[in-house]
Amino acid sequence: VILVALSNVILAIIVGVFHQRGAITVMHKLRGMNLKTESDFILFLTPCHSLPYYSFLHKNITMRFLTCEPNLYDSNNYLDEADKFYLKPDEWFENNRIQNEKVTHVILFDNLYSQFKNAENNSSAKKFLTQFEKCDSFFYSFIEQSKRVGKNIFLCY
Secondary structure, three states: OHHHHHHHHHHHHHHHHHOOOHHHHHHHHHHHOOOOOOOOEEEEEOOOOOOOOHHHHOOOOEEEEOOOOOOOOOOOOOOOHHHHHHHOHHHHHHHHOOOOOOOOEEEEEHHHHHHHHOOOOOOHHHHHHOOOOOEEEEEOOOOOOOOOOOOEEEEEO
């Protein structure tokens, strides 16, 4: 009984303190930055609802995240915005004209960051990422959870 209780306490500490902690850590970093409401624009290239947005940041700045509305009209082969982005990021950048908006900060997982960095030179995603001078990395998870969610989360600015 003591062994089972002890293993559950250890697991609860690991999951409660460390696992997916990067979502809160990156928002702490953003909250500590001197963000300006009129000029800063944060783009979240993460799966839907991966991070707390205004509820944690408490600043009235422009933020954009990938949406994931349900298939309300029961359309065949329905893909939400996040699905479309992860299937064809270059096409998403071109269709959404994110390049024309002045994104000052972008948040994405390490596996997507690597995919963009290793893309062909004429890739819209690679061109987009090169506009950021600095990227901070924050621990997110001990294991890569999917092709969309990696072990670390990046804040580039």
